[in-house]
Amino acid sequence: MNSPKPVIQAADLEFDYGGSFRLRIPALQLMEGEKVALVGPSGCGKTTLLHLIAGILPLQSGKLEVLGKALEQQEDAARRAFRIRRLGLVFQEFELLDYLTVWENLILPYRLHPDLRWHQEASNRAKALAESLGLSTLLHRFPRRLSQGERQRVAVGRALVTQPGLVLGDEPTGNLDPDNARRSLELLFQQCEAIQASLLVVTHDHSLLPRFDRTLELPALALAEDHRS
């Protein structure tokens, strides 16, 4: 049996918000197939860390390897291409495009990057994903006609449709009631397991933490300085 490889490996990460706030991550590692929760008080830099891992924000210093790719060496275009092909992102507000149907939102990544080829296999996979997320009967609906839980499932589907190696969730259950939040997280776990993706989720809901393999608490991990105080 092969030992799990690291999916995220960070060392001496630093991100400075123009001198008023600095995020420091001395070390961070996430292994293949791991489901990790990232917690910490508001404003401690959880979302910033997630954006650094996703390549949305550029690295200022330190080393960060995601799915074997050293992000500090990548240009913006390369980071974007990497993000859309290899990562799955779920946001708190779900951020679905209101003029696209459920199906069109689900397969949106394929519309956004020429490297992602839309072919029969991808189509079958997307249909199976929609089926497993309970969206089969909603494919022609627009997001405004969906419940919060249904929107969240579409957002999860959009994050997983390209079969990413790593899924990043920024409070993906933050807009759901406790029952729905638990169900959604369960669904996210199942889907990630199905495609053997690792999962890093920012959450404020401590009741969900036992469901994760591990919890990373940001103040324990990072030195966040607020020079405003």
Added chain:
Amino acid sequence: MIGAWHLSYLRLRRRPWTTLVLVLSLALTLALPFGVRVLMAGYEQQLLQRAASTPLILGSRSNRFDVVLSALYFRQARLEPISLPERQRLQDQAEGVVVPLHLGFQAQGYPLVGTTPEYFERRHLRTRSGHWPLMAGEAILGATVAKRLKLETGNFLFSDVPELYDLTVPPALKLRVSGILQASKGPDDEAVFVDLSTSWILEGFAHGHQDPEEVDSKLVLGGDEDGVVMSRALLSYQEITPENLASFHDHGDPERLPLTALLFWPASSKEGTLLKTRINQGQALRMFDPQKVVEELLAYVLRIRRLVDYLSGILAAVTLTLGGLVFLLSSRLREAEFRTLQRLGCSRFFVTRLILDEIGMVVSAALLLALTSVAVAGLFLGDVAAWLR
């Protein structure tokens, strides 16, 4: 990138009313100046073509625009008449073809033009059916008149009475359709042509009635060796037939029979110029070069076109500003969407393409609609020109 184009297309399609309003307002802005230009150009061309095909017009010393527009396009105007002998006088002065015109009456709303067969020859008019009016009471109809009134050769139509309650005015005359003209895409399509004698009957210079010697003596009110005075109860003929044609007669001086204008095709342009100079030196009549008069008229039209151009420019500026604002506000409202797309992995260029593709599609649709509208308007150029006349 096909993705941006596809997303823009879906967004426009899923907001049909917003898209429709944008496309329509932009199309209107584009079509208005183009359409006006095309229609005006066509109208100018039609006016000039007709004027150019008529070298000279002899008329009274009335307003030059009235004389020329009446003679060319049968526009109704109160013109001083010229007398019949002017026709012969003109013919005697220069070599060429003289075509008399009598205007001023209408039949079912269309101008009644009294003329001679030379008119049809000069205007290259062909009959679709029937023949030119050979006798008083016959009329040949322009193609549009026949179509609109649904008349065929052998049918009848009545002349309009200019003053319904004026008993001194001759009654309406029943005209027999002797033929229909082929369409010529000009004012001849919208006219009813009759023989000059018919026009003079309508003017009241001639009439036909029962023979006084064969009617009840009570209808004879008096008389002397010059003539008899008859009661108005005497039956006047309202229709001219081969049977009653001989009863039509005039009581006036043939020298005073009126004409509206004389069209003149001189044998040479030099002859025409000399004749024009000679006539215009006199006091009574005036000879016009229709092309020059129409060009003068078009100079006024051009000023109006310039005004329309300015107004269209203002409309375009307002529409473009509003359109720009709509897109700007829309972009503001779509910031969350653009942020999502960038987070998912799209570049700023992709987002810019999304907006530009949307603008491009709206502008293309508006342009297509504007061009189609102008092309359709062009198809109805003849109707529009007729309406403008």
